[in-house]
Amino acid sequence: MKRPVRIKAIIEALEFLSGDTEIYLNTKTGEVVTLPAKAEEETKPGEDREDFSELEDEILEKSREEVCSDEYILMPQRLEINELNLMxxxxxGIKEEKLHDMMCEEIHHRDAYQRFKEKIYRFGLADKWYQYREQMLRQQAIEWCERQGIIYVDE
Structure with a gap:
């Protein structure tokens, strides 16, 4: 019998998703597993994989074998969670015109996320932003579960 996945577990995984990780969902247990995207990418330029301990290689290989089973499915990747669109x-949604214009301007710069983050703290919008972001991630997680036919609980 398949156990439902906790939407909160998916949201937590998505919040810390980076370009060098992959997140898998065990459809049987509801467990969320994070792994390095590619074993080859675990090495830095000029570094040999031989520098990894046998235990590290063994754990990584075992994890890769597990997630390749039919019980695991790959979850949305960072590119699918478009932070710029969320911002x-x-x-x-900001009603005050000056603040709206100022905040919207920040997201069209090269270092948009950093500038945006500085402004939300400066203008006291951080709590609202993180609530909004979590709400949108929750919505995306639920939609993803529904598309995949995954049973979920939203606590």
Missing amino acids: ENFCN
Whole structure:
């Protein structure tokens, strides 16, 4: 019998998702597993994989074998969770015109996320931003579960 996945577990995994990790869901247990994206990428330029301990290699290989089973499915990747769109939609929801314009301007710069983050703290919007972001991640997680036919609980 398959156990439902906790939406909160998916959200937590998505919050810390980076370009060098992959997140898998065990559809039988509801467990969320994070692994390095590619074993080859675990090495830095000029570093030999021989520098890894046998135990590290063994753990990584065992984990890779497990997630290749039919019980695991790959979860959405960072590119699918478009942070810039989330920031833009958040800014568009700001009713005060000056603040709206100032915040919207920040997301069109090269270092958009850093500038945006500085402004939300400066103008006291951090709590609202993180609530909004979690709400949107929750919505994306639920939609993903429904598309995959995965039973979930949203506590």
